[in-house]
Amino acid sequence: LRRLGKRGAFCRGQGRAGMPRLVMKFGEGMHAVIAGFQGISPEGRIATLGRGGSDTSAVAFAAALEAERCDIYTDVAGVYTTDPRITKKARKLGRISYEEMLELASLGAKVLQTRSVELAMRYKVRLQVLSSFSDEPGTLVCAEEEIVESRVVSGIAHSRDEAKMTLISVADRPGIAAAIFGPLADAGVNVDMIVQNISEEGRTDMTFSCPIDDVPKARQALEAAMAAGRFNFRGLDVNEEVAKVSIVGIGMRSHAGVAHKMFAALAAEGVNIRVITTSEIKVSVLIDRKYLELAVQALHDAFELEKAG
Known part of the structure; x- marks a missing residue:
């Protein structure tokens, strides 16, 4: 982040001018590893982002980079119709709309934190929820228009x-x-x-x-x-x-x-x-x-x- 310019500029929403340089580095094969749970406040103070801060940071970077999709790796294989611990009949959804995911997150579902979904919906960032422990397909969180079923x-x-x-x-x-x-x-x-x-x-x-x-x-x-x-x-x-x-x-x-x-x-x-x-x-x-x-x-x-x- 510091390479983008003045320390904390990106976190304060002023770092878009530095984004092309970061994209060029990606083209050269560079991989950026970023601590997603922290940022710098407008006053220049380092602060933690709270629960779900890493997901929110990932969506913010995906939006700034105009990425095609943001993949979120977690401890579950995707978004299910309900908690699989309550009923074995729970099924993994292939796709779910931003609005539905936001409601589920705010009502108790713990797959994604509400701030990350709000940010994705605002900037139209497609989210894919995947498991960190398997290669099976996950759940795509997207616009309502993309859902066929x-x-x-x-x-x-x-x-x-x-x-x-x-x-x-x-x-x-x-x-x-x-x-x-x-x-x-x-x-x-x-x-x-x-x-x-x-x-x-x-x-x-x-x-x-x-x-x-x-x-x-x-x-x-x-x-x-x-x-x-x-x-x-x-x-x-x-x-x-x-x-x-x-x-x-x-x-x-x-x-x-x-x-x-x-x-x-x-x-x-x-x-x-x-x-x-x-x-x-x-x-x-x-x-x-x-x-x-x-x-x-x-x-x-x-x-x-x-x-x-």
Whole structure:
């Protein structure tokens, strides 16, 4: 990196002028080995990039070099329809769209870190996920237009480390949601799913989910906000025995009844749904953690993902 010019210039996004020199070196047979987990901040400080930093760096270099593809070698053979440790019916996908991969990564799939997928989607860098331990074909992460096969659901993601928190009997008035979730945001609580009950006599219950590790600071933030007079509640119920299961697929945009099929499959197995959230290409449910494996297996069967490939 230092050969590209001023130290850290490339990491600060100023090093494109040096890229042709690097490309010329590649043409001369040079191979660059770069530590992908670190970079230099705009202030000139060396910093680590956190989890997934190496993948993110690889995508950044591929984009800057205008490479045809970025190959990511990892400990799995590709992107699967779900965690193979939960069901042996899990199948490796030949291709998956950026949007689907981004959803799966953010919902608990640990193959790629979200920042690397976001960067790849932004700069249209095709990603290929390959195994470090075998030569078998992996999974190509690419634009939706490159995917020929039609799938309603491409994968199932899950997260075990969830908690459900319910504020009991808060005032049902304009601004109450902002009053509740503002202090949570200030405390760095990563709020995910939110549901509000029907109001009775001017009061309601407000439920949200968050990572289980965020429960202590969430409780502290809510109690401090109530003590400061921002709002009041009659109780705080915390359930740390829940998990999130999500189905993801770009085919949901053009197919009706996907959520119904998901809910029916869970009901048939006696799995009760606590909270539901949806987006254009995903449906997530919060369930009791003890049913996680059963729920994933049931949904994998219901959407016939063993036929994917």
